[in-house]
Amino acid sequence: MSSQRDGIFPDEVILQILARLPIESLFRSKTVCKLWYRLSSDKYFIQLYNEVAAKNPMLLVEVSESSGLNYSLICVDSWRGVSEFSLDFLKDRVKVRASCNGLLCCSSIPDKGVYYVCNPMTREFKLLPRSRERPVTRFYPDGEATLVGLACDLSTQKFNVVLAGYHRTFGHRPDGTFICLVFDSESNKWRKFVSFQDDQFTHMNRNQVVFVNRALHWLTASCSCILVLDLDRDIWRKMSLPDEVNYGSGNRVYLLESDGCLSVIQISDIWMKIWVLKNYEKEEWHLVDRVSLRCIKGLVPGIFPISQTCGYVLLATHKQVLVYHHKSRVWKVMYSVKNSSTLPLWFSAHSFRSTIFSCH
Template structure:
C-alpha cells in the first residue's frame, strides 16, 4: 500500500476489526506507528461508535462459564471470551467497548475490561457493606458504566436502596461512583421511590454525561448526572401508551436517548432531539405483522439510524429502517438455560484502555 498516502491508509485501517488491526501492526514499523498514533485511535473510535453491535452471554448451564458472542451488522457473528479474568463473572453493564463485570464467586468484586483488547481493571474494594439484600443477592440494584472516549476516562455506578438487617428499605438510595482518574469511589445519598425490573436495570444508556435508566413502571427516565452527582427525572413522550400489552424500552440512537414502544402489531420509536428541553420527536412506526409469532419475545437492545438489533429467547434479529427488512443474525443451536434477551447488551468495538 506504499502508493497510498498515509491519510488514505488510516481511513482503511480505521475500518478493520480490532483483532485484525493488532495483526497488521506487526507488518512493518510504519504501519505500527500509524496504528498506534493518538490521532488514529481517536479516528478509529469515532468510526466505531457509529456501528453499534449486540453482545450476548451464552451459557450451557448455571455452573459453566459463559461465552460471549458479538453480532455485527457488517461482519456477522464473532466470539469473545472473558477467560483472561480468570474467574466466573456476570456482565452487568456495557459502554463504548468496555464491560463492567461482577464476580460470581466473590460478591462485591467488580472488573472493568475490554473484551477485544483483553485488558482488565480490578476495581478497588469499597468500605461499604452490600447495598441491597434483594436479587441479585449482595449486589447493587443498579449497575452503570459510563465510558467517555473523548475524555479518556470511565465511571462505574453502583446504586441501591439502604436496608438494615431485618427491616424493609426506607427509600434511602445510596450511590457509589468509581472514577478512573482518581482510582477511588465517592458516595452520596438521596431518596428514590422508583422500582426497576430486570430488563430496565439491564438497559442503561450513557449520553450527555449522564447514565439513564427506565423505571420499572415505564413511566419516566431516571438520570444520574456524573458531573454534579445529581439524580433527575425525564418525562417520556406524551404519545407513549402504558399497559394494554405495550412494552417500553430505553436505548441510544446516534448519541441521543431513544424510546421504543412495542405492541402486538406496531413498533414505535421516539428520539430525544433536545436533551435539556426534553423535546421528543417521533422517528418511525413499523408494522410487526411479518414477525407476528415472535412479537411477544422480542426485546430491542441496540440501534442506529440504519438498523435496530433484537434478542428473543433463542434468536438475534436485525431490522433495517430503510429497506424495512428483517434478518436473522444468530440462532441458539442448543438448550441455553436463559433467554438471549436476559443477558444481551449494546456493544461497540473500540480501542480503549481501562488501565
C-alpha cells in the same frame, strides 16, 4: 498528513482502511511496517476508529447451556456476523453487569463485591478497589446493587462505575434511602452520596442503562419516567418520556441509545415506534420511525430491542437475534441458539461496540 509517498496510498486512505478492521486485525497490522504502526497509534486515528465503530451496532450475549452452570459469550456484529470470544483473561467466573463504548463492567460470581472493568477486544482489564461501605450496610436484596452503570467517555478515555441500591441496616426493612457509589478511574477511588428514591426497577430495566450527555439513564419499572444520574454533579433527577408513549394494553417500552442520543422504542402487537431525544436540554422527542411487525408476528411477544443506530436495530428473542434495516425495511436473522439454552437471549444481552479504550 502527507498526500502520497513513493506510489503507495496517501496516509488518509490507509487510515480509513485501518479504521474498519476488527481490533485483532488492527493489532496485527501494526507489525507490517513502521508507517502503519505510527499511523494506528496516533490520537487522531484512535478518535477515527471509535467514530467508525459507533456506526456499527453490535450485541453481546451470554448464552447459557442447558445445565445452567456454564455459558459462552457471543458477539453479533451487523457488519461482520457472529463470533465467539471469552473473558478467560480475567481468571474469574464473572457476569456482565453493564456495557458502554467497548468496555464491560463484570461482577465476580463466587466473590461478592468484586468488580472488573475490561475491554474484551484488547483483553485489558482493571480490578476495581473494594468499597468500604459493605461492612456497615448492605444493598437490598441479596447484597447486590439494584442498579449497575458504566459510563465511558471516549474523548477523555476515562470511565465511571456506578453501584446504586436501597440500603437497610441489619434487621430492618429498607426505608427508601438510596445509596450511590461512584468509582472514578482518574482518582482510582469511590465516592458516595445518599438520596431518596421510590422508583422500582425490573431486571431488564436495570440491564438497559444508557450513557449520553455525561449522565446515566434508566427506565423505571412503571415506565412513568426516566431516572437520570448526572455524574458531574452527583444528582438524581427525572426526565419525561415522549407524550405519545402508551405503556400498558400490550405495549412494551425500552430505553436505548441512537448515535449519541437517548432513544425510546415502544413495541405493540403490530408496530414498533422509535423516538429520539433531539434536544436534550428541552426534552424534545421526535418520532423517527414506525415499523410494521406483521412479517415477524410470531416473534413479537418475546422480542426485545438491544442496540441501534440510525441505520439498524438489533433485537433479541428467546432463541434468536434479529437485525432490522431502516432504509430497506428488511428483517434478517443474525443468530439462532443451536442448543437448549436455559435463559432467553434478551435476558443477558448488552449493547456493544468495538473501540480502542484503555482501562488504565
